[in-house]
Amino acid sequence: MTALKVFSDSPLDAATTRLLLDGTAPYEVLFPRTAASSVLAQADPDLAFPLADIAFGQPDLESIRRSDRLKWIHLSSAGFTRYDTPEFRALVAERGVVVTHSSSVYAAACAEHVFALMLAYSRRLPQALRSQAASGSAEWFQLRGDSVSLREQSVVILGFGGIATALVKLLAPFEMKITAMRRQPRGDEGVPTVTAEGLPAALATADHVINILPDNPASRNFIDSARLVQMKRGAVFYNIGRGATVDQEALLAALRSGRLAAAWLDVTEPEPLPAGHPLRSEPDCFITPHIAGGHADESGTLVRHFLANFQRYLAGAPLLDRIM
Amino acid sequence: MTALKVFSDSPLDAATTRLLLDGTAPYEVLFPRTAASSVLAQADPDLAFPLADIAFGQPDLESIRRSDRLKWIHLSSAGFTRYDTPEFRALVAERGVVVTHSSSVYAAACAEHVFALMLAYSRRLPQALRSQAASGSAEWFQLRGDSVSLREQSVVILGFGGIATALVKLLAPFEMKITAMRRQPRGDEGVPTVTAEGLPAALATADHVINILPDNPASRNFIDSARLVQMKRGAVFYNIGRGATVDQEALLAALRSGRLAAAWLDVTEPEPLPAGHPLRSEPDCFITPHIAGGHADESGTLVRHFLANFQRYLAGAPLLDRIM
Numbered sequence: 001m002t003a004l005k006v007f008s009d010s011p012l013d014a015a016t017t018r019l020l021l022d023g024t025a026p027y028e029v030l031f032p033r034t035a036a037s038s039v040l041a042q043a044d045p046d047l048a049f050p051l052a053d054i055a056f057g058q059p060d061l062e063s064i065r066r067s068d069r070l071k072w073i074h075l076s077s078a079g080f081t082r083y084d085t086p087e088f089r090a091l092v093a094e095r096g097v098v099v100t101h102s103s104s105v106y107a108a109a110c111a112e113h114v115f116a117l118m119l120a121y122s123r124r125l126p127q128a129l130r131s132q133a134a135s136g137s138a139e140w141f142q143l144r145g146d147s148v149s150l151r152e153q154s155v156v157i158l159g160f161g162g163i164a165t166a167l168v169k170l171l172a173p174f175e176m177k178i179t180a181m182r183r184q185p186r187g188d189e190g191v192p193t194v195t196a197e198g199l200p201a202a203l204a205t206a207d208h209v210i211n212i213l214p215d216n217p218a219s220r221n222f223i224d225s226a227r228l229v230q231m232k233r234g235a236v237f238y239n240i241g242r243g244a245t246v247d248q249e250a251l252l253a254a255l256r257s258g259r260l261a262a263a264w265l266d267v268t269e270p271e272p273l274p275a276g277h278p279l280r281s282e283p284d285c286f287i288t289p290h291i292a293g294g295h296a297d298e299s300g301t302l303v304r305h306f307l308a309n310f311q312r313y314l315a316g317a318p319l320l321d322r323i324m
Numbered sequence: 325m326t327a328l329k330v331f332s333d334s335p336l337d338a339a340t341t342r343l344l345l346d347g348t349a350p351y352e353v354l355f356p357r358t359a360a361s362s363v364l365a366q367a368d369p370d371l372a373f374p375l376a377d378i379a380f381g382q383p384d385l386e387s388i389r390r391s392d393r394l395k396w397i398h399l400s401s402a403g404f405t406r407y408d409t410p411e412f413r414a415l416v417a418e419r420g421v422v423v424t425h426s427s428s429v430y431a432a433a434c435a436e437h438v439f440a441l442m443l444a445y446s447r448r449l450p451q452a453l454r455s456q457a458a459s460g461s462a463e464w465f466q467l468r469g470d471s472v473s474l475r476e477q478s479v480v481i482l483g484f485g486g487i488a489t490a491l492v493k494l495l496a497p498f499e500m501k502i503t504a505m506r507r508q509p510r511g512d513e514g515v516p517t518v519t520a521e522g523l524p525a526a527l528a529t530a531d532h533v534i535n536i537l538p539d540n541p542a543s544r545n546f547i548d549s550a551r552l553v554q555m556k557r558g559a560v561f562y563n564i565g566r567g568a569t570v571d572q573e574a575l576l577a578a579l580r581s582g583r584l585a586a587a588w589l590d591v592t593e594p595e596p597l598p599a600g601h602p603l604r605s606e607p608d609c610f611i612t613p614h615i616a617g618g619h620a621d622e623s624g625t626l627v628r629h630f631l632a633n634f635q636r637y638l639a640g641a642p643l644l645d646r647i648m
Contacts, residue, residue: 116443128612144618288452294468
């Protein structure tokens with residue numbers, strides 16, 4: 001294993017680069033000549049890639065296809081849309097390449113972000129923070145009366161993985177009625193879990209619908225006009241999964257008709273949503289720019305998570321967050 | 325007791341007035357000729373008041389002083405500044421008048437409001453909601469990196485009553501280091517509790533300082549420049565108590581010097597704060613217009629809480645939320 005080489009195209013600063021080099025020593029780390037702009041951006045092919053046994057970052061598909069050395073790909077994101085195709089799955093299966101992702105790195109922050117959005121909705125923070133209402137005014141009574149406690153309200157979580165697991169813990173003090181949806185319920189979710197077949201009944205009574213679905217052929221436009229009609233009138237929709245899982249025209253119509261009381265989106269299609277997009281001016285649509293997973297020392301967390309997996313790889317132990 | 329009369333100057337709508345009448349029947353409820361503008365506004369003297377055995381609302385001090393029938397005052401607010409004087413306490417003690425307030429009505433909402441503010445700070449929601457940053461841009465990296473989890477951070481809560489008790493439960497999943505300050509620790513707070521003497525040490529390490537102090541002579545300007553200097557550089561200050569407990573000039577200076585990273589205020593002095601007040605244009609000062617206790621069907625909760633106490637009164641049982 002002395003010839004083991006790691007290719008890293010993650011955009012790291014000096015401190016985290018040092019962390020990566022120290023954590024992988026005595027093995028060599030190869031860096032691309034052009035650094036990636038973000039952990040979400042796919043890198044261009046690089047001359048060093050064919051020498052790598054391990055790729056950490058967002059390696060480009062063509063380089064992976066051409067490599068005859070690659071044994072493990074550790075993606076620097078939680079989402080893995082561009083790798084989630086039958087062709088890619090077949091390729092890595094045939095070559096015996098293991099694929100892991102960085103779900104654990106972002107799960108806590110994503111859960112806290114959507115929880116913050118739920119509380120911001122519940123306490124009408126966007127409206128309250130721009131109000132200068134005097135006590136006793138109509139606006140003041142409205143603001144106070146519009147605030148609704150999350151306590152004992154019902155919530156449907158679409159997509160049950162690390163983020164949902166963390167979110168369920170944060171929601172515990174509110175004693176909410178939680179239903180999760182996942183493709184294949186395992187029975188260990190800790191909350192009632194349905195498949196897509198059981199979803200209409202759950203949506204019919206949910207006060208909050210939280211979308212954490214990844215983007216893949218099965219999830220694209222999963223939230224369409226038919227799904228929106230299944231939701232209770234006045235429900236609130238949150239999306240921290242991927243923008244492509246939502247039919248945004250249908251979402252806009254649901255907001256305008258009052259079917260949805262509000263939509264809180266961290267992800268859109270495209271990103272960023274153009275300044276003139278009608279969702280931007282919809283009064284009950286609130287958008288954050290794909291930052292749900294962000295947190296202080298994010299690159300450090302990312303590298304430490306990779307290094308934990310690297311030690312497992314060296315020891316021949318099962319890898320964390322394996323997806324293929 | 326058949327002659328028992330309740331005077332109510334709370335601003336109730338038709339449904340909650342009906343609730344009050346039904347819940348107090350067969351006893352008579354007297355209403356003032358002029359309705360109060362809010363539960364916080366003191367009513368003018370009314371001709372019906374001298375006939376009342378019980379006052380529910382914000383009875384004016386002169387009417388209370390003149391009454392020779394009054395046995396119980398149930399205040400429609402959690403704060404009771406205008407009644408919290410040695411003269412008033414002596415008066416009700418001498419007359420044997422019991423005083424209760426509506427703390428329980430607002431505690432859950434107040435706790436959820438300040439918790440929402442903490443998460444909005446933690447996830448940088450004001451900045452994120454107005455950003456249209458593209459993935460990989462400097463602004464995007466900044467937003468992601470500025471988000472800091474509440475997990476395992478430390479918090480000091482000034483004033484430990486119903487709101488703090490509710491807040492501590494909401495914070496539980498974040499495993500924060502909580503210290504409370506109250507005038508007379510009882511030992512049943514469930515978290516380490518100090519008096520004002522022990523406060524400097526607690527403030528020195530607190531990431532979040534939450535002020536829930538009521539307004540009384542001892543608490544006025546409690547947060548002054550000396551206290552602010554005791555806080556850790558970069559601490560975040562929240563106020564859902566009363567505006568008069570804070571020296572706002574000192575607060576402004578602490579924000580401008582970077583001593584405080586941010587201030588989130590639901591209460592100010594005066595209210596509303598004038599549009600041109602420098603705190604309004606301070607970039608890291610966020611103000612909601614005294615709505616922390618607001619919630620849907622607030623009047624209903626208020627009346628039900630009074631009625632629960634009314635049944636206790638009739639049964640000769642100890643009253644809830646007694647303050648004098």
